Amino acid sequence: MSASLDKVTQTLKEVIDAPIASYFDSCVHCGLCAEACLFYTETGDPKYTPIHKVEPLRRVYEQEYTLLGRLMKMVGLSKPITDEELGEWQELVYDSCTLCGRCSMVCPVGNDIVYMVRKFREGMAVSGHVPDGIRGATKRTVEIGGPMGLKWPAVANVLRKAEEATGVTIPVDKEGADYLVLLSSMEIVNYPEYIEALAKIFHKAGISFTLASDAFEATNAGIQIGASDLAKVIVTRIVDAAERLKVKYVLSPECGHAYMAIRWEGPNLIGRPFGFKVVHVLELLDQLRQEGVLKMKGMFKDPLILHDPCQIVRRGGVLQAPEALIRQVAENYIPIADQQKWNWCCGGGGGASAIHTEEAEALRAKAFGVKKRQIEEAGVGTMVTFCANCRITIEEALDHYEMNTKLLGLTELLAEHLED
Amino acid sequence: MQGPLIDTLARQGVTRRTFLKYCATLASMMALPPSAGRAMAEAMAAARRPSVIWLPFQECTGCTESITRSHSPTLEGMIFDMISLDYQVTIMAAAGHQAEEALRNAMLENDGKYLLVVDGSIPMGDPGYGTHGGHSFVDHLQQAAKGAAAIIAVGTCASYGGIPKANPNPTGAVSVSDIIKDKPIVNIPGCPPIPVVMTGVLAHYLTFGSLPELDAKGRPKAFFGETIHDRCYRRPFYDQGKFAKTFDDEGARRGWCLFELGCKGPVTYNACATVKWNGGTSWPVESGHGCLGCSEPDFWDAGGFYKALSVPADPLKLAAAAAVVGAGAGVAVSFANRAKKGAAKKAHQPITLADLEK
Amino acid sequence: MNDLQFLTWVRGTGLDIAVGIFLLGVLWRLIEIYTLGRKKDLAAPRHAAGASGLHTVFRRSLPPPGMLKRSPVSYIGGYIFHIGLAVIVFLGAPHILLITNLTGLSWPGLPTQFIDLVTVVTMAAMVVMLVDRINKPVKRFLSTFEDWFTWAVTFLPVLTGWLAVQHLLLPYTTMLALHILSAEILLVVLPFTKLFHAFTLFGSRWYNGSANARKGVPV
Amino acid sequence: MSLDAIPIHVITPPAGEPGLTGNAPPLLRELAEQVKRLLETGESSAIDLSALPLTPTDLDWLHEKLGAGEIAVTLQASGESTLNETACPGIWWVTHRNEQGAVTSQFIEVAFVPELVKAHPQDVAIGLENLELMISDL
Structure with a gap:
């Protein structure tokens, strides 16, 4: 075992805890998490199934912390993870996972898969198999x-x-x-x-x-x-x-x-x-707004939809504020089907937007398909969001698809219409 | 007493129509086509009585009682009389050397043609456990089987070893078919067996000169083709989920299913539910007690008469210990895991930017 | 060994061994999993209505918005066969009797004909699930030997139980013995395969629910 | 002591409760075939009712459909047997009972005269002997 691989298992041993153990032992391979992942829904490639992205972590868990796994490893039925494998997984753990957490919302046995990916990244980081951008x-x-x-x-x-x-x-x-x-x-x-x-x-x-x-x-x-x-x-x-x-x-x-x-x-x-x-x-x-300090003058007229950034809303818990604020300033706010904690990721979260390899960028553009459909189905020319990283990602994608959708930041929109 | 059967019957005051009616019923019971009743009657009427040798081994005479001791002289009994029972040590007048002489004569005169009826199991543990005239049971059986056209094992003991074979089987009891491999054997299990099954098999043999169709356990399919449960008049209650919980509760009084009281009807193949006992008066389930499964091999050791089929045959002995071992293993693993995790944490070296490089 | 001896063995020694291994495995695995511990969350919690571990334990039994349409076979088939199994195991009269014998708890069962119908529907759903696993790229991709094995181990008790009751293929006694044996195999492998989700899913849902509840997100 | 003194009563479903299995109607077609054969070739035949999956309600239905004919024969031979013509001549409903009165077997016979009713030549010969004996004694 190379020094770095040793460090990987050492790190993973530190981060594996009872929830991770419970999650791995609950997984029934139903594949429903894939349906919640934009990298799968937009590409149709099963390798993007969220739970598959933490497969090496599962092996380490079983081999280190379960009696049967230890025995299997001893008799050679369970192979230790290898450096090449981690290299293969880099794309799955970074390029094609934005830590958006949608999979954690749908897993029928309740697995918080994004929690597992975060922990797995700890091991990946020390293995050196990380995207240059991040x-x-x-x-x-x-x-x-x-x-x-x-x-x-x-x-x-x-x-x-x-x-x-x-x-x-x-x-x-x-x-x-x-x-x-x-x-x-x-x-x-x-x-x-x-x-x-x-x-x-x-x-x-x-x-x-x-x-x-x-x-x-x-x-x-x-x-x-x-x-x-x-x-x-x-x-x-x-x-x-x-x-x-x-x-x-x-x-x-x-x-x-x-x-x-x-x-x-x-x-x-x-x-x-x-x-x-x-x-x-x-x-x-x-x-x-609730205190009445945030008074608006003139409303924003164009029809618009809201893009809820994953880490603020679904994973951050700021659930009600964004919609309340947009209604304060927009006359034609159109709620979309999958909104708030069910919103789809822009495709660039979790560090993905910092990865500038050709494949990663192509994948990101493809993953944007779901947002593109949301914009087109709502039939609006404006989208509002409140995350700088989402904005960068979306703007790149709008360029890529040559869409003339206007993208605004929520705070700025509010400031523009603030009563003097 | 040689001569066509019908003449013998006539002398006993049994009319031809009575006999025909009996044959029709017998054919029906044996699931033969209605026309077989007439063929049976004609064949049997003209049949010569075959020689029958009856050997009792480790038995309780219950089988003989069942077949010979009916309340009124029945046709079964009469047909039984009509065979030439040349040796039946329990009921024959002769005894000692005279009886043995009769046995030898019958075997010599009818060599290759006589029917051998056996009741009781054969002890293999020690030949001294059962002897006749200085010969062990197994020798007797082997001798008698040599010249037999076919063997009829009457009762569960002869068929499958029965109660003598029950755990721990002190005599090393075995069934007829465990010893005799080269003769056709019909098993008529039951403790005791139903008389009409016995006469049915004889009637079949007399009519067609062959043995009836047998199942995998050597039993006539006509009588053992279905389980007690399937033919039970209480079956609808099982299907509705209505069970007697004790022998004196409301369910028992209303005649509900006795499954929960340990009835072995579902795994017992016999004709009690249709033929009934004591001249059609009743049968165990009708009298309020579950089937014991007496016509099945090893019924005595099948987990207790009063335990439902779906409950453990024995009390769980390992479970509690296993739970303790499991908890122990879990705790041991958890200590090892915590130590491992603790060591990993202790050995933790802060990750530096250099670590991010390959 | 004849069929009745076989039946007596599976009802006696076999059951004892199976229940023993089951209890051993369940306790060992539960302790193994849940003593790994987790770090206390030091971030100041936010509270929200409907957000707690317990809420998630129940809420996850329902399909999240839009998911039913995305994967109808998984949800509908999954519901049918899970509910079907529960009905058969907990409302079939002979099964209740076993539970009563082992635990002392008792409740009324359902008519045999109804259980029969549920059994057929359950088997159909399980076959559909199997076909789905073969056909659907994601499921096929994720499937290992364990997935096929556990399907078979779960299907066999249902099939043999049904065959026994319907008097098909083998004599009732043999089929009943096979039925009990297959259920025992299921008990033995349950703690050591993905079937253990029957226990851990409550823990998993609770962990997920309570972690997200601290952030004020009902998941 | 009568059985009623024992407080065990089997609840039997009340008469008229739906219990038709649908197995009875095809028997009528089968009977029609058999009657045709009887007319064409003179061959008699029978259906063993206890060998068929028929409920008491099915039997009642059959009985009712076939109706009652002109002839009813009663045979006393270790228990009573009845051989009754149905409303369809050539079809006989035959019930055998044992000495206790319980039904032991039940048939539908298709014949001009049921076999059991006909006297056997040997028995007729014996009868003739008796008759001649009587005449010689006159």
């Missing part, structure tokens, strides 16, 4: 501060421009503020309007907030690649900043997996509960 993003986040290699001066520059555009001061490293605002590099680079919108809304609501110059980045590639130790390094920066600035709340940006990383994984990564609350921006906005 590896690079992780590296940049750990070494430089963000997945795109963005440094503070560049961010400060964007903030200054936002201040100019809105006429609202954006405090930095201000102790005692209510909210510590996190951003994602994607927003800073591609959608600076988000920052402007947020500044306007905070100003309007009279809520104090701040940014931290050493912890502006919310995204956590360590979570996506499956390296908890690195994810911990990344999330610790935010926790340190929040505690230093003594904020009450940390505001997660629209970005889906950033919310997952800070809200749900964060305390588990650092090994203690947070002394502050983590709030998703839509949760805050919905609260302001």
Whole structure:
């Protein structure tokens, strides 16, 4: 056994727990999870069946933690996992799984398959069989501060421009503020309007907030690649900043997996509960709406549909806010059949959008078929979402299919129609 | 007393029509076509009485009682009288050397033609367990079987070993067919067997000169073709799920199915439910008791007369111990697993960026 | 060994061994699985109506929206054969008697004719499920020897029970003995194959349900 | 002691309860064939009713359909037997009972005269002997 393979089993032995054992022992190979996976429904290739994506993990579980599996391994009836095998599985674990969690919703025996994939990624990460794109993003986040290699001066520059555009001061490293605002590099680079919108809304609501110059980045590639130790390094920066600035709340940006990383994984990564609350921006906005602070002027007229990002809604639990907010601003909001926790993934979550191999991109385009149908069936020209990563993925796909669907961010849409 | 059967019957005051009526009923019981009744009557009327040698071994005389001791002189009994029973130690007048002489004569005179009837099982454990005139039962059987045209094993003991063979089978009891392999053998099991089955087999032999069709256990299909359960008048209650739970409950009084009280009707092939006993008066299930399965091999050791077929034949002995062993194994594995997981955690080395490279 | 001896063996020693291995296996496997432990979730929980482990245990028995249409055979066939098996095992008079004998619990059964009908329907559903497993690319792809084996092990008790009651193929006594034997084989293999989902599915649904309930998502 | 004193009563379904299996109607066709054969070749035949899966209701139905004819023969021979002509001449309903009165077998016979009714030549010969003996004694 090579050193790295040894490390893989060692890591998997650490992460395999009672739920995983129960899940593997419950699976009856009914194949229903495939019907919930867009990579299967759009390609028809059975290898994309979710439970198959964790097959090596099952073998390790059986060989390490079940008596029969140990015996079978001893007499050679059960073969240990190999490096080549893990290499084969890289595509299944990263390229064709966005951790969207739809399979976990349909499994009749109740298996949380995406939970298993996350754990399996821990082993994959140390095996080195990880996509270059996600590896690079992780590296940049750990070494430089963000997945795109963005440094503070560049961010400060964007903030200054936002201040100019809105006429609202954006405090930095201000102790005692209510909210510590996190951003994602994607927003800073591609959608600076988000920052402007947020500044306007905070100003309007009279809520104090701040940014931290050493912890502006919310995204956590360590979570996506499956390296908890690195994810911990990344999330610790935010926790340190929040505690230093003594904020009450940390505001997660629209970005889906950033919310997952800070809200749900964060305390588990650092090994203690947070002394502050983590709030998703839509949760805050919905609260302001309910308080009557979020008043709109003029409604958005074009018919539109909503794309619910998996990590915020299905896996994040922000279930009601998005629809309530869109109804606040859109006159012709059309609910789609599979919405909210049943929505279909854009195809780029879980780090997939960072993989830029030809095959991965082709697969992603194919997987977008389900979203394409949703847009076409609704017959709308506009789609609204609230995740920077979804936006990137969808925009790429819209280009690919030469669709002229307009894609908007929910926070910006709200900000645009905010009563002055 | 040689001569056509009908003449003998006539002398006893049995009219031809009575005989015809009996043959029609017998044919019906044996599931033969109605025309066979007439053929049977004609053949039997003209038949010469065959010589029959009856050997009793490890038996209780219940079979003989069943066949000879009817309440009124029945036709079965009469037909039985009409065979030339040349040796039946229980009921013959002769005894000792005289009886043995009769046996030798009958075997010599009718060599190759006599019917050999056997009741009782044969002890193989020690020849001394059963002897006649200084010869062991097994010797007797082998001697008598040599010249027999066919053998009729009467009762469950002769057919399958029966109660003497019951666990732990102290005498090493075996059935006739365990010893004799080269002669046609008809088994008429039952403890005791139904008399009409015996006469039916004789009638068939007299009529057609052959033995009736047999099932895999050597029994005449005509009488043993269906289970007690299938022919039972209480069967509808089984199908409706109505069962007597005790022998004196409402269900028992209403005549519901006795399955739960251990009735072996479902696995017992016999004609009791249709032919009945004591001149058609009743039969065990009708009298309120489940079938014991007495016409089946090893019925004595089939898990108890009062235990339903679907419940364990013996109390579960291993289960509790197995549960403890299972729990023990589980706990042992869980300790090993926890140690393994603990060791993996202890040996954990923080993952660095370098680890992500191949 | 004649048929009655065979029947007596399966009713006696055979059953004892089978129930023993079953209990041994179930306890061992349950302990093996559920003592592996899991980390406490340190994230502050969110609460939502209808979100809990218990909710999911029950909710997962119903097809999620749209899934019935996507895989009708799996759902309808699955329902029929699972409910059919439950009806046969728990409402067939001879089976109740066995349960009563082993546990002391008792309840009324259903008429034989009805159980007969359920049995035929159950077998038909199981055959359809098998054909589906052969035909459907995903199912065929996932299938290992264990899947075919466990199908057969589950099907045989139903088939032999039906054949016994209908007096087909073999004499009742032999068929009944084969029926009991096949059920014993099922008991023996259950803890060590995917059939163990009969036990673990409750744990799995509960884990999934409670983990997601902490996030406020009813799954 | 009469059996009624024993508190065990078998509940038998009330008469008229539907119990028709549908096995009886084909028997009528079978009988028609047999009657045709009787007319054409003189060959008599019979159907053994106890060998067929017929319920008491089926038998009642058959009995009713065939009806009652002009002749009813009663035979006393270790129990009573009745050989009754049905409304279809040539078809006889034959029931044999034992001494206890229980039905032992039941047939439908197709014949000009049931076999059992006819006197056997040997018996007739014996009768003649007796008759001649009587005459010689006159």
